[in-house]
Amino acid sequence: MKDKKLLVAISGGMDSVVLTHLLHGLGYAISLAHCNFQLRDQASDLDEKFVVSLGEKLQIPKYTIQFDTVKYCKKNKVSTQIGARELRYTWFSELLALHGLDYVVTAHHANDNLETFLINLTRGTGLDGLSGIPALNGNIVRPLLFFSREQIKNYALSYDLSWREDASNTDTKYLRNKIRHTIIPILQEMNPSMLQSFTKSLYFIEQSKQIIKDRIEEVEPSIISRNADSISFKISALKKLSDPSAYLYQFLKGYGFKEWNDVYNLMNATTGKFLKTKSHTLLKDRDFLLLLPTHKLYSNDSQVFKITESDVVVEEPIRLMVKNVQKLASLSKNTIYVDKNLLNYPLSIRKWSDGDYFFPKGMLGKKRSISI
Known part of the structure; x- marks a missing residue:
């Protein structure tokens, strides 16, 4: 690790x-990064000056930045804590x-x-939320995670x-401070x-997560198929599992879904x-659930949707209701009549392409279809 260049997040x-004292004393190549969120008036500026002075004292690179945090949070409709993060x-x-x-x-x-664990517990979470803060997450490292605040102060x-x-x-x-100063002392x-x-x-939770991961990898080949744009889940295979909803949660938990009963x-x-989430759409397509990026669903001109003979109501990409009728009723611009005997299922819904045509009732010959 000593051959790596480290950026220390310092408040x-x-x-x-x-943390800065430890890493510098051990000979690591470190730089300091300080964010001034401008939330505490003069105190925020004094924090920034302190970090700059420390960097100069240790003769290491230092980077500071000032954010208009209040403006950012208002614009993006997030809390101060989330916005600052x-x-x-x-x-x-x-x-x-x-x-x-x-x-x-x-x-x-x-x-x-511990505080993060209790916060997640009060909000409702799965095993991931109860695992606490990871010591290593991509290119973010937390070497003090195994030491208490008391040990660090000493x-x-x-x-x-x-x-x-x-x-x-x-x-x-x-909330974090309330847990820190009220709940944890009681515990x-x-x-x-x-x-x-x-x-x-936490160690036991991590062991349980590994067991779940092993099981998911075991059943995944019989349930999931992937292509460049989407992931499909075979519903019949899901339903053969002991608890289909639990497995579906494990497959989809990283895609931003919140209303899990609706997913199931x-x-x-x-x-x-x-x-839909901000990034993905989960679509029921006959015997499958299709997961694909939302922008792909609505921008891919080659996207084809299928209608089977058993489908009565179709929601995507347009809303259709299919009914068998014995005779023509009153005509409407929102209704079309077709001879069922001439249909070959499954039917396809796609965007208009050059060369498409149809034979309108009451007219001679064919007519080019148009993009609508």
Whole structure:
């Protein structure tokens, strides 16, 4: 790892100062990156000055940036915490590319991990949310994750390190702070070894996740087929599993779906029913669920949708209702009549192509179809 160039995310607080001191003392090639979110008036500017001064003292590269966080969050309709996270990690990625750096290193520790676990637990989550913060996630490394806040503070005091205190960390209007200052002390009173017990539980959760991963890899070939633009899930194979909805969740959890009951019900829906996230669409297509990027679904001129003889209602790409009738009813511009005996199923719905034509009732000969 010492041959890698590291970008240390530093707020100026105790944890990030200790991380900087450790890595610098061990001879790592580090640079400092500090985000001024302009949320605490003069205190935010003093944090920035502290980091700049530390970089100069250690004679290492330092990068700072100021964000109009309030404006960004309002524009993108996200919370302050989410907005700040999006801003800083986007900037970190830019710094890595611009300066040829290898990893972003953050100062998350064991107490942060416990707080994140409890936050996810209160909001409802699967095993991934209960796994806490990963020590390694792509090019993000968290080397202090196995140390407690108390251990880190003891280190800072023993080396007489200076740091900046963030007054907002004591404000219990924020959920994380409420858990930190209200809930965790009660848990530690009940079990003084709470942090160690939690770390052990994380290990068992990771073991369970690996078992699930192994099982998913085992059944995937009989259920999933992939091509360049889409993934198809064979519904009949899914329904043979012990709990189809649980497997479907594992297959689809990374695509942004939230209303899982609607996802599960799609297996029994009519052809053409679909659900969308910001990035993907899940479409019921006869005996399959098709997952494809939403932009592909609506921009691919060659996309073909099939109608089987058993389909009564079609939702995608246009809404159609198919009925058998014995005689013509009153004519309407929204209704067409075709001779069922001349139809060859499955029928196809696609965009207009050059050369398409049809034979209108009451007219002689054929007529070119037009794009609508």
